[in-house]
Amino acid sequence: MREWLGAMVTSAVVHVDPQTLRFSLPPEHAAFLTRAAAADNIAVFTQYVGLLGGVEDDVVDCFKSGGGVPYERFPRFHALMAEDSGQSVLSALESHILPLLPGLVEHLRRGIRTLDVGCGRGRILVRLAELFPNSSFVGMDLSEDAIEAARNDASRRGMRNLEFVAMDLSDFDERAEPESFDIITTFDAVHDQARPLNVLKGIHRALRRNGVYLMQDIKGSSHVYNNVNHAIGTFLYAVSCMHCMTVSLAQGGEGLGAMWGEEKTREYLDLAGFRSVEKHELAHDIQNNWYVVRKYE
Numbered sequence: 001m002r003e004w005l006g007a008m009v010t011s012a013v014v015h016v017d018p019q020t021l022r023f024s025l026p027p028e029h030a031a032f033l034t035r036a037a038a039a040d041n042i043a044v045f046t047q048y049v050g051l052l053g054g055v056e057d058d059v060v061d062c063f064k065s066g067g068g069v070p071y072e073r074f075p076r077f078h079a080l081m082a083e084d085s086g087q088s089v090l091s092a093l094e095s096h097i098l099p100l101l102p103g104l105v106e107h108l109r110r111g112i113r114t115l116d117v118g119c120g121r122g123r124i125l126v127r128l129a130e131l132f133p134n135s136s137f138v139g140m141d142l143s144e145d146a147i148e149a150a151r152n153d154a155s156r157r158g159m160r161n162l163e164f165v166a167m168d169l170s171d172f173d174e175r176a177e178p179e180s181f182d183i184i185t186t187f188d189a190v191h192d193q194a195r196p197l198n199v200l201k202g203i204h205r206a207l208r209r210n211g212v213y214l215m216q217d218i219k220g221s222s223h224v225y226n227n228v229n230h231a232i233g234t235f236l237y238a239v240s241c242m243h244c245m246t247v248s249l250a251q252g253g254e255g256l257g258a259m260w261g262e263e264k265t266r267e268y269l270d271l272a273g274f275r276s277v278e279k280h281e282l283a284h285d286i287q288n289n290w291y292v293v294r295k296y297e
């Protein structure tokens with residue numbers, strides 16, 4: 001405890017009174033370190049350090065021999081990701097994210113079909129399905145474990161208007177049911193796919209004519225020289241190198257990486273057939289851009 005406090009004091013997180021030797025955590029510091037603080041809690045992100053440290057040797061081997069590190073080597077990933085998107089998405093869902101699409105809340109109240117691609121443990125869909133019982137929701141993800149956790153969560157709450165499907169979306173361009181959803185979302189779930197362009201083509205195919213695709217994905221440029229002064233560029237490239245890119249490579253995938261950037265995002269959306277892309281930035285989420293994407297101008 002003493003040594004841990006030493007680290008906390010010398011990093012200016014905790015204060016020490018030299019007279020009484022009492023340690024204190026100022027409330028304005030606590031606000032950035034506790035789960036109750038919702039979007040401001042930077043401690044959630046620091047958990048990635050331990051997660052990524054666990055695969056350091058595997059990643060070093062990939063530098064020498066090629067290939068990637070598979071999801072199975074990151075046992076805590078989906079739990080941590082659910083906490084991460086709990087902050088960047090759930091904490092602002094009703095206040096900032098749903099209002100990105102004018103009229104959406106009314107449509108959801110009346111009843112529409114929504115798909116979340118790469119849904120992980122499905123917390124966002126569970127919240128939406130609770131808020132809007134007349135709408136129906138589908139979540140798809142590669143991970144059987146994450147899908148099982150999502151299903152258990154939904155059944156614990158007795159929910160009937162959502163369904164979770166475990167599937168590899170690498171050929172979603174061919175498998176997606178045409179024009180079957182009004183709203184499709186991805187929350188940080190395109191860049192680490194094996195075949196991101198096929199996923200986007202599948203989303204285009206599955207979206208109804210007047211449907212909207214809402215995409216949250218990492219904020220940055222596709223060109224490293226533009227990211228030199230990026231506030232959290234080092235963190236994002238490091239997470240990408242040791243997770244996002246490598247899990248895609250392990251599936252024999254493209255290995256786009258988290259820092260595929262806005263230019264590449266727009267290029268892929270165009271190749272997938274989308275003709276209207278509006279970018280939004282939300283103050284609570286320094287890590288991502290929010291794209292509102294439509295099939296037609």
Ligand SMILES: C[S@@+](CC[C@H](N)C(=O)[O-])C[C@H]1O[C@@H](n2cnc3c(N)ncnc32)[C@H](O)[C@@H]1O
Pocket residue numbers: 081082085117118119120121140141142143146167168169170186187188189192193194195251
């Ligand atoms: C960064 S996580 C985001 C999870 C979730 N959207 C969230 O915000 O919590 C990316 C997700 O993409 C999924 N994924 C990766 N490759 C996939 C593939 N080939 N097919 C389907 N899902 C895949 C992963 O299992 C993971 O849950």
